[in-house]
Amino acid sequence: MAEPRHRGGAAALDLVTEAVEAVRGRRLRSALTLLGVAFGILALVATVGLTGSAAAQVSARFDALKATRISVEGFSGAAGAPIDTATGLRGPVIGPDALERARRLNGVVAAGTVALAGDPLPRAGRPGDRVPSAAVETQVMAADPDALRALRIRPVSGRLYDPVHQDLRHRVLLLGDVAARNLGLNPADHSIADGRTVIHLAGRPYLLLGIVTTADFDSQAQLSAIVPEWVARDPTSKISFQEPKVVVQTRPGAARQVGTEAKVALDPAQPDQLVAQVPPDPERLRAGVETDTRTLFLVMAAVSLLISAIGIGNTTLVAVLERRHEIGLRRAIGASRRSILVQFLLESGVLGLLGGVAGTIGGLDLTIAISLARGWTAAISPWLLVVGPLLGLTVGLVAGVYPAAKAARMEPVAALAT
Known part of the structure; x- marks a missing residue:
């Protein structure tokens, strides 16, 4: 016959009270077990909170660096173009009319031609250098003024050349900041590019107009000496250039459409002979980065929770073994197997719940602290405030099933005899 005190609401309240007292009675062991759950929930809450807070920042970074530049290749005839007797230059492989059509496409910000020097790379140096090794092999990029804009090249010191330098065939030059350092020049020294x-x-000889840099990671501008496009068509430049290409800077989201239309604009007769290098879709890349990062940390949180569950189960099992006499005595005076089972489930559940609450608070604090330190706006989902403690409670209850069942199966005589 079950004890009257274990009936109805009063019985349930008594069981909860006894579970809390049992946890308080073993403070050090309970605290260590609770910490395991807390760290697991903390990792989970912090992961969800930080990935949510970082999502906007990741989106902003991807938008800022969003793939907006394409290149069109496949032009031929650079070496075999006829030389204009009036100018002494080879005819342009990519005519100005073709470039103008490309610039008029919807979504195009700038478009220009670029040609890189082939092997062997020319040597660059300053006239005052008396040591032969001071002249170093340097990549050379021939680019028209619109290509500078398409490549997002900006001056660190000095200035860029303009269409006048191109049209009047001035021998001017820009140096990428890395190339300038290779030649012993300090990009921050504004007196260098003084004309x-x-x-x-x-x-x-080329007159140095400026030292430049660019935000494009895949551009060779920072490593190059950049000269006006006409130099690539000058047979007397003593520099062998590769086949030119067209670089196009587009507005965000227009790269794929422009990549298709640019081939027709540049060569209406044979657009299929051209190849447009269109960058990958940044939306998919961003989503993949966010998903992979979140998955990694959630797996780590799950492992931590699994270890915590094992700790709770171990702690509860030890408590069952230590309290055999108590269990036997309660069974002898009428306590049912169910009440014993609920008793120990409540104890493990209380540990899990307290660990969940502590972990949730710690995870939220960590999310806010890191967001503030990084200058982000903390984005915390309200459901985390409920899910964290409930998950801790669930872990505690699941971990306590075996020890509670073992306690409930104990026979009074056997428990009191040991």
């Missing part, structure tokens, strides 16, 4: 510094490139 009086001369750089010898493949034995020909």
Whole structure:
């Protein structure tokens, strides 16, 4: 016959009270077990909170660096183009009309031609350098003024060349900041690009107009000496250039459409002979990065919770073994197996719940602290406030099933005899 005190609401309240007292009675062991749950919930809450807070930042970074530049290749005839007797230059492989059609496409910000020097790379140096090794092999990029804009090239010191330098065939030059350091120049020294510094490139003098850099990670501009496009068509430049290509800077989201239309605009007769290098879709890349990052940390949180569950189960099992006499005595005076089972489930559930509450608070604090330190706006889902403690309670209850069942199966005589 069951004890009257274990009936109805009063009985349930008594069981909860006894579970809390049992946890309080073993404070050190309970605290250590609770910490295990707390760390697991903390990792889970912090992961969800930080990935949510970082999502906007990741989106902003991807939008800022969103793939907005394409290149069109496949033009031929650079070496075999006829030389204009009036100018002494080879005819352009990509005509100005074709470039103008490309610039008029919807979504195009800038478009221009670029040609890189082939092997062997020319040597660049300053006239005052008396040591032969001071002249170093340097990549050379021939680009028209619109290509500078398409490549997002900006001056660190000095200035960029303009259409006048291109049209009047001035021998001017820009140096990428890395290339400038290779030549012993300090990009931050504004007195260098004062219009009086001369750089010898493949034995020909060029006036240094500026030292430049770019935000494009895949651009070679920072490593290059950049000259006007006409130099690539000058047979006397002593520099062998590769086949030119067209670089196009587009507005965000227009790269794929422009990549298709640019081929027709540049070569209406044979667009299929051209190849448009269109960057991958940044939306998919961003989603993949966010998903992979979140999955990694959630797996780590799940492992931590599993270890916590094992700890709770172990703690509860030890408590069952230590309290055999208590269990036997309660069974002898009429306590049912069910009440014993509920008693120990409540004890493990209380540990899990307290650990869930502590972990949720710690995870929220950690999310806010890291967000503030990084200058982010903390984005915390309200459901985390409920899910964290409930998950801790669930872990505690699941972990306590075996020890509670073992306690409930104990026979009074056997428990009192040991």
